[in-house]
Amino acid sequence: MILILVVTVGAVILTAAMSQGVHVMESTSFCGETCHSVMSPEYIAYHRSPHARVACVECHVGEGTSWFVRSKLSGAWQLVSTALDLYERPIPTPVHHLRPSEGTCEQCHWPEKFYGVSPKMITKFSDDEANSAVKTILLLKVGGDDFGGSQGIHWHMDAEVEIRYRSDEKRRTMYEVELQAGDDPVKRFVKQTVKEDNPELMDWRVMDCIDCHNRPTHVYYTAEQAVDLALERSFIAKDLPFVRREGLKAVRAEYASHDEAAQGISSAIKNFYQSEYPALASSRAEDVQEAGRVLGRLYANNVFPTMKIEWDTYPDFSGHYNSLGCNRCHAGDHATEDGDVIESDCSICHTIVAWDEASPEILELIPK
Ligand code: HEC
Ligand code: HEC
Ligand code: HEC
Ligand code: HEC
Ligand code: HEC
Structure with missing residues (x-):
């Protein structure tokens, strides 16, 4: 009886301790601070992002046992590599084994949401004595699903659309892109100007949120x-x-x-x-x-x-100015055998209201 009692009490304590331990290991401060020097860049970048209140595990693990176990296995290796100083500097990006965004981003955001047109103003300064300011104003056609028909930039995420690609390891050169839209035959676009003779191709990857929003939270500026x-x-x-x-x-x-x-x-x-x-x-x-x-x-x-993180180590793919971003596919360089080209017309993505102007006319119309 005593033995059974001891074992039972022991088991209860152990389970509680383990679940408490898991709880601690799932906390943002554990992920961000325990291995301080390794994670400090991501932790700092994270804290000034729109997701500063979203726990690391919500994007890096998500719900479900199989991803939980995978994360613990890779975590165990990370622990060893940190203890023995075997990790790469900088931590390589992209994260090839990141969970598809269905199980992470899409738990909070949903692809069908229609955003319509999103205005954006970018202020830049010049290198002259007066540091003169110029403004660019764009109307970004974010779009999304409007009554069962997607349009605009978020058309890529329509339930009926699947875009997959084969690229280099860094996902910077897209060698082949396939588009499957509903029951239409698959369209295969091939990059026309490939410099290397034998480019190193990764496996097919289905495009999801992070192919554009690769820096939703680890935001590094140029x-x-x-x-x-x-x-x-x-x-x-x-x-x-x-x-x-x-x-x-x-x-x-x-x-x-x-x-x-x-x-x-x-x-x-x-x-x-x-x-x-x-x-x-x-x-x-x-x-x-x-x-x-x-x-x-x-x-x-x-x-x-x-x-070893410098300015520009982690480019942001959600535009085409500070990195190749959209232009990895939209530079007019990907064509099908029939000569169909992935569009590159400026107006499919945005209306440019002002471009590097000192005092855009449209701002004069807004009451001060
Ligand atoms: C909103 C979702 C989100 C949250 C929250 C988040 N991450 Fe990430 N993280 C990402 C994405 C997406 C990438 C992959 C970027 C890529 O593959 O191009 C990434 C990449 C990384 C990388 C690889 C280096 C890099 O910057 O690409 C590390 C390390 C990392 N995250 C650690 C953390 C830590 C630590 C936290 C919590 C303090 C955290 N992440 C919170 C989405 C998130
Ligand atoms: C736990 C919920 C949650 C998860 C998971 C999550 N997000 Fe978010 N996201 C939010 C919230 C909340 C906001 C709005 C923050 C605000 O405006 O203060 C947001 C904002 C955004 C924005 C707008 C950013 C801006 O500058 O206004 C983008 C883009 C975005 N998320 C993409 C992603 C991507 C990509 C992922 C997956 C890698 C992701 N989110 C995962 C909750 C989440
Ligand atoms: C083809 C590239 C692309 C894909 C794929 C993509 N987005 Fe976006 N998304 C954008 C761009 C570009 C913007 C506008 C960014 C800006 O306002 O600076 C945007 C805007 C947003 C916003 C802010 C909308 C607003 O107007 O306030 C959210 C939230 C968001 N995306 C979430 C997601 C999520 C979640 C997914 C995956 C289901 C996703 N996006 C897939 C390119 C993409
Ligand atoms: C992996 C390749 C790839 C990337 C990266 C990519 N796109 Fe696309 N995009 C496509 C393909 C393929 C099409 C369909 C082309 C066609 O039908 O001619 C498309 C179509 C579009 C369309 C037209 C949608 C419609 O209504 O028909 C817009 C707008 C667009 N992309 C915006 C963007 C933006 C903005 C980015 C960067 C944030 C981006 N794309 C990044 C592959 C990509
Ligand atoms: C495939 C979609 C797409 C195409 C095609 C496209 N753009 Fe853009 N553009 C974007 C997105 C997305 C942004 C990012 C806005 C942001 O910073 O969030 C952007 C940003 C810009 C900016 C502001 C960048 C800055 O930092 O100052 C300018 C200017 C611009 N585009 C001009 C053009 C011109 C000119 C063309 C045609 C030659 C063009 N774009 C074609 C999607 C596109």
Whole structure:
């Protein structure tokens, strides 16, 4: 009787401890902080994304036992590789064994949702003395399913549409693309300009959310995006002469660590104003110092020397300006045997209302 009692009590405690352990292991802080230096870039990038309140496991594991077990098996290997310092720097992307978005993204978002047209304004600054601002305004035809007929950009996710491709390991060159729409015969597009003789082809992959939204949460900016956003939001004083040009130069230099970068960037900015604008360097000393500090933060949020992550290590595929993105398929370079080409007309994806304009007419129409 005593033995049975001991075993039962033991089993109960063990089960509770294990489920508590699983609970801890599923927490965002466990994934993001336990192996600090390894995960720190993803953790930092995650915290400034629209998904900062979505647990890592919601996208990386999802519901269901089989994915849970897979994640624990790969987690066990990750533990060993971290302990023995065997992991790759930077952590390679794309994540080839990531669960298809049906089991993750689509638990919260659903492909049939109709978004219609989404306006977007992008502000950029120039490298002149006045850091002049220019604006681009787009109406993005996100679309989706409207009463059983998909249109626009989210047409790719229609239940009747399947697009699959074979690419290189990085998914940057799409060699073959197949489109299956409803009962129509499969259309096979082949990339016309292939430079390599024997390109290394991956297996067929069915396109899903992350082929466009590959950075829904680990958002790394390009140096220009980061500096322009800080200027737009006035974290850096826009009226400091040449602050964009000098800021970009400073954050693009090489540093061994975040501390070294913070110091190097601050002194580069300070030195520039002291030698080129000495009067301003003393009258606006605080703004100059703040600019250096903010630029140091931008570096620390996007570049991780210990993990060999530089500006542009993790490109975002949801457009075509900062990476190939849509143009991996939509550059007019993929054709069927009959000469049908994957469309590249600017207007299928957006209406360009203003393009790098100092004061777009349309903004004049909006009451201040
Ligand atoms: C909203 C969904 C989502 C959440 C939440 C999320 N991730 Fe990711 N993560 C992704 C996607 C999608 C990729 C794959 C990008 C690719 O394959 O191109 C990825 C890739 C990664 C990578 C590979 C490196 C890279 O950036 O491509 C690591 C490491 C990672 N995530 C860790 C984490 C950690 C740690 C957390 C929690 C702090 C987390 N992820 C939360 C969606 C998510
Ligand atoms: C647990 C729920 C959840 C999961 C899983 C999830 N999302 Fe989200 N997602 C949200 C919420 C909530 C928002 C809105 C956040 C806000 O506006 O504050 C959002 C916003 C977005 C946006 C709009 C971003 C923006 O800048 O406004 C995109 C795109 C997106 N998600 C894509 C994805 C993709 C791709 C995945 C899978 C890799 C994913 N989501 C997984 C809940 C989720
Ligand atoms: C063909 C590329 C592509 C695919 C595939 C794709 N999206 Fe998008 N999605 C976009 C683009 C481009 C936008 C507009 C981005 C912007 O506003 O900057 C967008 C916008 C969104 C938004 C924000 C909509 C808004 O207007 O506020 C959400 C949420 C979203 N997508 C979720 C998803 C989910 C979930 C999937 C998978 C079921 C998915 N997308 C598949 C390209 C894609
Ligand atoms: C893996 C290849 C691939 C990628 C990457 C891709 N597309 Fe497509 N897209 C296609 C194919 C194939 C078609 C159908 C072409 C046709 O019928 O001529 C298509 C069609 C479209 C259409 C027309 C939809 C309709 O209503 O008929 C739009 C809009 C579009 N894509 C936007 C985008 C955007 C925006 C991106 C990037 C965020 C993107 N695509 C990325 C393969 C791709
Ligand atoms: C396959 C769809 C597609 C096609 C074709 C396309 N674009 Fe785009 N474009 C996009 C998407 C998606 C974005 C991203 C908007 C964002 O930043 O979220 C974009 C962004 C842009 C931007 C703003 C980028 C920036 O950062 O300043 C410009 C300008 C632009 N496109 C011009 C063009 C022109 C000109 C053409 C025709 C030669 C064209 N696009 C063809 C989908 C497309």
